[in-house]
Amino acid sequence: SKRFTRTLVQFLTRPEVEALLAAPDQRTWFGRRDHAFLLVAVQTGLRVSEMTGLTREDVVLAAGAHVRVTGKGRKERCTPLARPTREVLKVWLREPRRGTGSVLFPSAKGSRLTIHGVQYLLNKHRQTASRLCPSLTHKHVTVHRLRHTAAMELLQAGVDRAVIALWLGHESVETTQIYLEATLRM
16 A cells, blocks of 8 residues: 555644634524534534434434434434533524425525535634634634544543444544544644
């Protein structure tokens, strides 16, 4: 196999995450949607296709709160929801629906958000958040970077690599090695 330089995993720090979560104007429907979207993304580590594909029926807020997703390779998994995320989703689910579908985070017309739509909202809120947290100014925030952030927070909280692999829907525990290497370098 070819030799190559593997770059470190890029993720957000806790202050950057907090600034990003505070950026959406929650007085508007779009702000409430975006806040809920960002919170779910950074807490669950779901892929962009998993985030945009979530439906209201995929969210379980009772005991053992979680989201059900069908990920890569059509593998289904359940990802736990923390109490703050669960509370935000309870409020979000009471919002009037847009369109005829049951998309959890719909576009203005009620359809599934596109990848470009997601990137637009991330860029918009990163720009707003960079006023509070200047380190975000030159960072490229993507759903995948939020996924890395979720994994790093789990690892730093002492969660076992095997659990992180299950949480993220990785085929192998070895895939989580990149997070361990980034933590050791820190």
